[in-house]
Amino acid sequence: MNVSKREEEYLEAMYILHKNKGVIRVKDIARMMRVKPPSVVDALKKLSEKGLIEYEKYDRILLTNEGRRIAEDTYSKHLLLTQFFTDILGIPRETAERDACQFEHYVSGITVKRIREFAQFIQEECPYVLKQFLKEKLVEKEEPE
Structure with a gap:
């Protein structure tokens, strides 16, 4: 449909x-x-x-x-993307929510699956690297543009 x-x-x-x-x-x-x-x-x-x-x-x-x-699928994508944007990429929550609301309607099932797998992998296998990445992103945000 x-x-x-x-x-x-x-x-x-x-x-x-x-x-x-x-x-x-x-x-x-x-x-x-x-x-x-x-x-x-x-x-x-x-x-x-x-x-x-x-x-x-x-x-x-x-x-x-x-x-x-359809609603559950869309909402599930929204939650995953919001979490990925905030926890993995270090994007501020408000921006992550807004972006997830757009992405959720266009992202394919295979992309959702890979994002989920990548997030799980990076959080379990490379937590130190993730913390370093996020720490650097926080420093970037604090610097004047």
Whole structure:
């Protein structure tokens, strides 16, 4: 199924809301995605037509199995990339979050797998080298540009 980047973002937002609040509401999606409620309703209709959510106006919103799978996959990539950017590359958390939000929609499964394997390898086999790298990056940040 062809799902757009924006649709993945909506599914991920719904997944996070359900995970954290137990309920998915239009106003919460709108707040989380920084859009107006009518935009959310339009997106929900499209996602419902694709069979990724169950949605009826003024009723509950639920992810279908396929919608949940896409959302979990996207969210998993987001977490991995954020952790990689912060823990391995020493990128500030806010920047790492923002970048992960973009990368997660375009990175392939093999790249995700290799990033995960590389992060595990460098943390387990080369912790001293990683600490040195990160220490140097912290020094770079402190120097005026």
